[in-house]
Amino acid sequence: MNRRKFIQQGSLALTGFAVGANSYARQKQELVLGHNNKRYKIDTQWGSRYGAGYAVNDCHEMVQDSKGRIILLTNETKNNILIYDKMGRVTETWGHDYPGAHGLTLFNENGAEVLFICDNNRHEVIKTTLKGNVLLTISYPAEAGIYTKADEFIPTETAIAPNGDIYVADGYGKDYIIRYNASGKYLGHFGGRGNGNEYLLNAHGVCIDNRTQPATLLVSSRQQQAFKRYTLDGRYLQTIPVPGAWVCRPVVKGDYLYAAVLQSQSNQWKQSGFVTILDKDNKVVSNLAGSIPHTATPVPEEMYQTIKVFQYPHDVCIDDEENLYVCQWNSGKAYPYKLTPVVS
Amino acid sequence: MIRFYFFILFFFGVLHATSQQQFQLAVPLVRYSSLIFDHQTTVACSFDQAGTHIRYTLDGSEPGVNSNLYHKPVVISGKQVHFKAKVFGTSFYPSETIALTFINQGLPVRQVIGTMPSEKFKAGGLVSLHDGQGGQPDIGNGQWLGYEGDTSTWLLTLRKPAQPKQLLIHCLQQHGSWIFLPQKITVYALNNQTGQYTQAGELFTNPPSAESPGAAVPLIVALKDIGNTTQLKVICYPLTKIPDWHSGAGNKAWIFTDEIIVY
Numbered sequence: 009m010n011r012r013k014f015i016q017q018g019s020l021a022l023t024g025f026a027v028g029a030n031s032y033a034r035q036k037q038e039l040v041l042g043h044n045n046k047r048y049k050i051d052t053q054w055g056s057r058y059g060a061g062y063a064v065n066d067c068h069e070m071v072q073d074s075k076g077r078i079i080l081l082t083n084e085t086k087n088n089i090l091i092y093d094k095m096g097r098v099t100e101t102w103g104h105d106y107p108g109a110h111g112l113t114l115f116n117e118n119g120a121e122v123l124f125i126c127d128n129n130r131h132e133v134i135k136t137t138l139k140g141n142v143l144l145t146i147s148y149p150a151e152a153g154i155y156t157k158a159d160e161f162i163p164t165e166t167a168i169a170p171n172g173d174i175y176v177a178d179g180y181g182k183d184y185i186i187r188y189n190a191s192g193k194y195l196g197h198f199g200g201r202g203n204g205n206e207y208l209l210n211a212h213g214v215c216i217d218n219r220t221q222p223a224t225l226l227v228s229s230r231q232q233q234a235f236k237r238y239t240l241d242g243r244y245l246q247t248i249p250v251p252g253a254w255v256c257r258p259v260v261k262g263d264y265l266y267a268a269v270l271q272s273q274s275n276q277w278k279q280s281g282f283v284t285i286l287d288k289d290n291k292v293v294s295n296l297a298g299s300i301p302h303t304a305t306p307v308p309e310e311m312y313q314t315i316k317v318f319q320y321p322h323d324v325c326i327d328d329e330e331n332l333y334v335c336q337w338n339s340g341k342a343y344p345y346k347l348t349p350v351v352s
Numbered sequence: 353m354i355r356f357y358f359f360i361l362f363f364f365g366v367l368h369a370t371s372q373q374q375f376q377l378a379v380p381l382v383r384y385s386s387l388i389f390d391h392q393t394t395v396a397c398s399f400d401q402a403g404t405h406i407r408y409t410l411d412g413s414e415p416g417v418n419s420n421l422y423h424k425p426v427v428i429s430g431k432q433v434h435f436k437a438k439v440f441g442t443s444f445y446p447s448e449t450i451a452l453t454f455i456n457q458g459l460p461v462r463q464v465i466g467t468m469p470s471e472k473f474k475a476g477g478l479v480s481l482h483d484g485q486g487g488q489p490d491i492g493n494g495q496w497l498g499y500e501g502d503t504s505t506w507l508l509t510l511r512k513p514a515q516p517k518q519l520l521i522h523c524l525q526q527h528g529s530w531i532f533l534p535q536k537i538t539v540y541a542l543n544n545q546t547g548q549y550t551q552a553g554e555l556f557t558n559p560p561s562a563e564s565p566g567a568a569v570p571l572i573v574a575l576k577d578i579g580n581t582t583q584l585k586v587i588c589y590p591l592t593k594i595p596d597w598h599s600g601a602g603n604k605a606w607i608f609t610d611e612i613i614v615y
Contacts, residue, residue, distance in 0.1 A: 038372055039443070052373060274381050299381075299400035313378040314401035315444065 040350050041317065043301060046264070046285045046294035048332060048347035050317060054096040055080075055335075055343025062090055062098055067335035067344055069112035069257070070325035073121050073138060078325060078333055080344060081112035081125060088125075089140065094327065096346065102140040106130070111165040111213075111257075112323075117172065117190075124174065126163040133163050133176055146176070149186055149194040165257050167214040167225065169240055175225060179212040185227060185242065198242030199227065206244035208236065213257020216240075217265075219288050226258040226265070233273055235265070235290075248290045252310035253298075255284065261326040263288045268321035268334060269298070272312040279319035283334060284311065296332075296347065318345075376445040380406050380437050382452065384428075387487020387568075388522075388611055390457045392429035397422050397437055404441035412436065414449060428454045431615060432570065455522065455570055457484045458613040459514055466506035466586075473498025473608065481506070486610035489524055489568040491531075495611075496524060498531075501604025504588045508612060513544060513580040518615040519553065519573045521588065524608035526566040527598060532605040533557045534588045539573050542583040549585055550578050562597055568610075586612065 040047050055067075065084035072078055077099065078092040088103025103109070108129025115122050122143065125134045135144040148161030155161050164179030172190030185199040185208075199208045210230040217226045217237070224245060225238045235248040235258055252274060255267040265286040272280040282298035292301035292308050297317040302309045319339035324332050332347040380399040397406050406422035407415040412434035420426075428435065433454040439447040461482035468478070475497050476483070486495035510516075519539050524531050536556050540549040553573040591605040 039375065272378075275379060278379075280378060299398075300402075310381070312381050314399060314404075316376045316378055 039315075039317075041296040041315070041347065042285070042294040044293045045352070047350045047352070048296060049350055051346045051348070052317075054333070054346035055092070058095070058097045059090065059092065059343055062087055062101060064090070064341050064343060066337040067322065067342070068110050068337060069323040070333050070335050070344065071112055071114040071123070072325055072327045073114060074116070076328060078327065078344075079112065079114070079123070079138075080335060081106075081109050083107060083109045089123075094329075094331070106134070111163065111177075113166045113168060115168040115172075124166040124168065126165055126176070128162050128164070128180055131158050131161050131163070133166055133174070144192050146174070146188060146192045149188075149197070151194050152184075152186065152197050154182060154184060154197065154200070164211070165213045167216050169216060170223070173240075175214050177211045177214040177227060179210055179230070183208040183211040183229075185211060185214060185225070185238070187242065196242060198238065198244075205247055206236070206238075208232070213255070213267075215258045215260055217258075217260050219260060219263065226260070228255045228258050228267065230254050230256065230270065235267075248286070249307050250284060250286075250292065250311065251308060252312050253282075253284050256322050259324055259326065261330075264293075265290070266324050266326060266332070268318075268324045269295075269311075270320050270322065270337070272298075274310065274312050279316070279339070280313040281318040281321040281336070282311075282313045283318070283321060283324055283332070374443065374445060377401070377404060377439040377441055377447040379447050379450045380439050382437065382450055384452070384454075386485050387452060388455050388457055388484050388613070389428065390484060392427055393454065394425040394427055395435055395452065395454070396425040399439050401439075401441065404439050404444070406437055406439050408435065408437040410435060414438075431456045453487070453568070453570065455487060455520065455611075455613060456615070458520070458615045459516060460511040461612075461614065462509045462511045464506050464508050464612065467499065467502065467504040469497035470500050475610070478506070480610065481612045482508075484611075487522065487568060489526070489566060491524070491526070491529065491608070496608045497610065499588075499590070499607045499609075501590055501606070503590065504607070506586045506588075506612065508584045508586060508614065510582050510584075510614065513582045514614075515577060515580060516541070516552075516575050516584070516614045518575060519584060519586065520611075520613040520615065521571045521573075521586070521609055522611040522613070523569050523571055524567075524610075525560075525564055525569050526608075527560065527562070527564060528566065530594060530598075530600050530603065530606050531608045532560050532591050532594070533569060533571065534607050535591050536589040537571060537573055538587045538589075539575060540585040540587075541575065541578050541581040542585070543578055544580050544582060552576055552578055552584070560591070560595060584614065 063086045064082045080090045087101035088106040091100040108127040111126030113124040133146040162180035165177040167175045174188040176186045184197045186197045187195040208229040212230040213228040237245040253269040259266045283296040285294040297315040320337045322337040335344040380397045384395040407419040415438040435452045464478045539553045541552040552575040555573040594600045
């Protein structure tokens, strides 16, 4: 064929491509999750795209270190710790001694970053360097007089105060928050189960909330579908209800409180999880894959999953660019997902 | 030839653009006071997600794009109503169906006496069998009476003499918890004239299978006419033992019931 005919046919064919792509793209817009000014696009392949060669089991928790690396804790003893870059490439792995790996907290101890791992099977909290060298092991506080044996203590989470004090949430044991000093010496405890506001049911997560002056402690009382706030001395201050949401652990970043919601109260044990975000006035402002938050009433209306994006999300990590990473429990060994903010 | 290239590249264009992942919607939130009702009740649905709507049916059929569109709480009346609802939305796969069976309370019952349930699952005692509450397949809701392996006999006294046509025992099937439907239910009615009990109806259930889903099951015994009665004797026979294919094979099968209804 001659040149003119080639150009003619080629451009017509390319028009076909453009028309096809454009018409379908307009019909199927990319899903945006969340509400108000906390909305995100999701990449469900983030953890599997480059990382599928690394075995995982339950992906319990994630933190970001000062180098920007995303550190994942899984109870897969082939590699309990997977360290990713923000693209999802695995740069380092370690850990074979944590069969019950559940909680992961990062702390900057005088310039050196350390990790605190809670292990449900070992009934211990283990402090390590970022390379996995063990620095301290904490077991049940016999002197507290609240445990008769080690395996009643099933720690799920830690929070470290600026002075190095370690708060351990016994979320699968007796629901106490146990306080130790930086060397692991028992200082006291509070919480536990009971009928008053200061008690907890499934004290699954704990974090330091630096948004308050002075700093306070937030605990997720997961089965009560609420966060509870205490002073760093363990005095109860307030309950932040999140009806319908089985919140796993509170994560504070900037002005916001984030939590992976394991499941919806209204649809239990049916992979009904989502992610919730509250502002500094403790109002739910966004539910990712969940119902529209209603902020008019003092106590929010019951929240629930609306889109089956997540099964049982267990933790959310927010990085230095406000991206979110969500990892899941009992979700077919799913790798973490990444969510990027949508600026409207 | 031009058209050929056009269509090939159109096809690849479409293929490229349709690589967006599509998700399924979750089931709607449903609210109701009880699955057992007197005269009528309502069921309210919500689903706070932009671009979606709920469709429902009342005849047990699967909700489809042409079924009733939900916009306010649905009135439930009649003897037994099978409510099903599903969420639809553009750019999402439809949700799974949520299914509820609402059961009318039937003739007023004055009392139920007879075999007491296990200490572990006694609800409020035998009065729970005629309190108009329950219906949900949630063992922990405090409504279910559990019987471990024993044949149970209950005497049910009606508030007024009647000629009942059916007896419904609302049972739970949850094989994972060793809870099986009764093997047989026999109903006797007390003839007010003669003072004698006569067999009025009997129901045999199908042998359980591994595929039977966990669910609340209304078992209905049709009753033949034996004249006016104020009292029914209900004998509920469990499986002789848990079947061989089950992990608890050879052990006693539990029966769980939360209501007995007479129509």
